[in-house]
Amino acid sequence: MFPADMVALERKFIDTLIAVVELIGEPERVRPRLEELGKRHATYGAQPEHYPLVCDALIRTIREASGEAWSAQLETEWSQALLLVSEIMLIGAGQVTRGGTIRPVGEKQATVGRGGP
Secondary structure (H helix, E strand, O other): OOOOOOHHHHHHHHHHHHHHHHHOOOHHHHHHHHHHHHHHHHHOOOOOOHHHHHHHHHHHHHHHHHHHHOOHHHHHHHHHHHHHHHHHHHHHOOOEOOOOEEOOOOOOOEEOOOOOO
16 A cells, blocks of 8 residues: 655655645635545545544644643644544545545445544
């Protein structure tokens, strides 16, 4: 699933994360990029249940890197931002509708939760 040389992938990840942070107040401006990203991830085998795991890992990493600067408010804001990113990516992957119903391949429909990690 991942290339042997991770440098380019890491750069793309950082660039996307920066775009999300810069445009989080204007999700429609970053939506096409995130929908396309979700579409690509679906071709790699990403499933809706993978998204919360990645979000949790990202929040843990950012929390650890932030040290004492981390706060409950940052936790909430990052959780909400990553939930929005996940929902937009899942829409792009065709695995969730704009109303929040996910469609995992071969499973019954379920609803995307709005709670934090």
